[in-house]
């Protein structure tokens with residue numbers, strides 16, 4: 365291990381990089397070995413871990429999933445019942461959505477309770493709100509993908525809600541559906557939004573979020 | 587940065603390896619819980635989507651339930667308030683929160699307004715979710731229907747003759763006020779029939795169909811009977 369590290373370090377000069385990542389101090393109030401209450405500082409990290417799990421299980425689901433009205437349902441059914449560990453992976457991806465929502469909410473609650481959104485962390489709070497929207501959006505778009513009754517009709521209701529927005533609503537709803545009905549184009553759109561757009565934005569906002577956490581440190585209770 | 591100031595002494599702990607160890611342990615625990623839960627709550631897969639079946643009443647995932655419940659209170663011309671005005675307001679409020687709630691102390695006990703708002707929001711969300719689940723149960727969206735037995739079908743037929751046939755036609759007999767239900771089972775599903783009995787207005791706002799006070803078992807019997815009429 366140390367020989368490998370030395371080899372890489374001599375060539376890439378890794379040490380300063382790693383120092384800057386690993387050597388920051390953990391304040392006492394956020395250290396679970398010193399205060400039990402420090403556990404609420406873990407919620408953000410747990411949320412992040414769950415998002416990683418979602419990405420990993422999601423990639424495996426994509427190996428079989430086909431985003432077309434004829435095949436989507438059959439492919440999910442196939443994943444669930446025919447493939448090795450398919451049902452397991454899908455189960456985790458599904459429970460993961462709930463877990464992500466719960467952990468992000470708890471994290472947000474902790475930030476509010478400790479007043480951590482105050483100066484200088486206002487911008488990080490705002491980044492957090494966008495993260496919340498992105499997570500909610502992922503839940504909504506993922507719901508359609510199995511193309512079962514629930515998926516189809518829940519999405520119809522959801523898009524109709526968008527349509528009720530004055531002025532822009534009709535246009536937005538048509539853009540989401542790719543027409544006036546939930547159909548083949550809607551499924552492809554939701555799929556691409558779910559696996560490309562939202563994850564890309566999640567990565568960007570998470571990077572900003574973590575960058576700010578590192579620059580500003582964890583807030584200290586007064 | 588004030589927060590980075592070392593707390594001094596030998597007691598200082600650093601991210602690596604100290605915090606890293608906790609994070610890994612926590613991650614493992616989270617993974618174990620998720621795996622366990624994924625076995626308890628099997629990911630559902632209903633029947634394939636049927637864009638023609640307008641009787642299906644979709645329910646969102648539980649974390650959106652509170653919002654759907656809220657929307658029920660804004661109907662007709664007020665719909666925009668629920669779908670647009672309120673979410674926009676909440677969004678702007680959230681964005682502005684750090685600039686509204688300023689001050690020195692972060693102790694919740696000394697921030698009554700922030701604490702009250704926070705509690706109010708948490709309770710409304712929890713309350714709306716609970717109401718929504720209860721209503722769903724009452725209206726049978728989450729009905730757990732007992733399996734159909736021959737006995738039930740016979741009882742259902744009997745009840746139907748007594749309470750429903752005065753209006754509804756059935757196998758060439760019965761009233762003319764209401765749709766003939768001879769083939770109702772091929773048109774709709776059992777859950778829908780249950781909901782109509784519970785709340786006739788879902789067929790049409792101005793329906794003349796009366797609310798027949800059946801017990802749960804009786805209603806299940808009638809719906810079992812009708813759902814087999816194909």
Ligand code: HEM
Pocket residue numbers: 404405406407408409411412413415468471472475478480481485488489490491492493495496499570573577581582583584
């Ligand atoms: C995708 C979801 C999110 C992830 C993965 C995430 C992750 C994290 C992590 C790891 C921290 C370090 C401290 C901790 O864990 O408590 C943190 C801090 C913070 N987060 Fe998040 N977060 C997310 C969403 C949010 C949301 C929705 C908000 C609020 C609207 C928010 C606001 C903040 C703030 C203000 C801090 C600084 C707290 C302090 O310094 O005490 N985050 N976030």
